[in-house]
Amino acid sequence: MAGISTPDKFPSTVQLNNPQLVVPGLLISSFQFETIELQLREQGVTHIVQVGIELQPSHAGKFEYLSIPIQDLEGVDIVAHLPQIFEYMDSAFSRGGVVLVHCMMGISRSASTCIAYLMWKKRLSFTQAAEQVYAARPFISPNPGFVLQLRIWERKGMDFRAWSGWSRQKFLETMEEWGGLKSCLFDSVMQEAGVNLAKVSEQRYAGLGFVVPSPPPKRRPMPVKWTQRFCCIS
Numbered sequence: 001m002a003g004i005s006t007p008d009k010f011p012s013t014v015q016l017n018n019p020q021l022v023v024p025g026l027l028i029s030s031f032q033f034e035t036i037e038l039q040l041r042e043q044g045v046t047h048i049v050q051v052g053i054e055l056q057p058s059h060a061g062k063f064e065y066l067s068i069p070i071q072d073l074e075g076v077d078i079v080a081h082l083p084q085i086f087e088y089m090d091s092a093f094s095r096g097g098v099v100l101v102h103c104m105m106g107i108s109r110s111a112s113t114c115i116a117y118l119m120w121k122k123r124l125s126f127t128q129a130a131e132q133v134y135a136a137r138p139f140i141s142p143n144p145g146f147v148l149q150l151r152i153w154e155r156k157g158m159d160f161r162a163w164s165g166w167s168r169q170k171f172l173e174t175m176e177e178w179g180g181l182k183s184c185l186f187d188s189v190m191q192e193a194g195v196n197l198a199k200v201s202e203q204r205y206a207g208l209g210f211v212v213p214s215p216p217p218k219r220r221p222m223p224v225k226w227t228q229r230f231c232c233i234s
Helices: 013-017 037-042 079-094 109-122 126-136 144-155 168-177 186-192 197-208
Strands: 020-023 026-029 047-051 064-068 099-102
Touching: 020 109, 020 126, 026 109, 047 079, 047 109, 064 079, 079 099, 079 109, 079 144, 099 109, 109 126, 109 144, 126 144, 126 186, 126 197, 144 168, 144 186, 186 197
Parallel strands: 026 099, 047 064, 047 099
Antiparallel strands: 020 026
16 A cells, blocks of 8 residues: 555655545645646545645646645744635535645645644644644644644634734744743644654554555656754744
8 A cells, every 4th residue: 555654753755745634535745646636536636725835736727726825934824824724625525525735745834734624623632633633644743833823722712813923023932931942842742742653653554544545656756855854943
């Protein structure tokens, strides 16, 4: 089955590019999967949410698209875009659609979007929703700014009317108020909540998580260079 291999902190190109099923009707992937029309149709995709300023629709007119042009930076306000995204996703689901959410690597922006949707739709905590998304794609790593925003949004009852915006300066100030960088590093937050990410990953690879098999592409896939992401506070 495509996309299944030994768990690793640094995923392979195949793992990155294959889609995963978060919940019925909701897929997450990197940009590469969106470029192959045949695979999109085989997975039943009807709607695509592109979360990234560098992304463009590969099949305009053949699928319905929502573009959210944001960067993967700690100071970017992702919560401000959630109402539009959720309305679009719910509209697609109400018509029996299948939604693909992707960013460049399927690690931070798209993962944060899927986590936020589960929080809002199922009234889950950040860690509960993040564990579910991680179980589907066990190498997600939302950037510290997104993690902190979603935790604050959760504390505000996930009420968009109570959201007062976000910036790099607000990230730095709020991070200190919450106890430093550890309060917004994905692995640390999950560990503090008692979630064993290694065990979640092992269960997924043992067949307990959601995996969407994808056939080999008809053309040679674009190589993806994996670089470890660090958060530099200056």
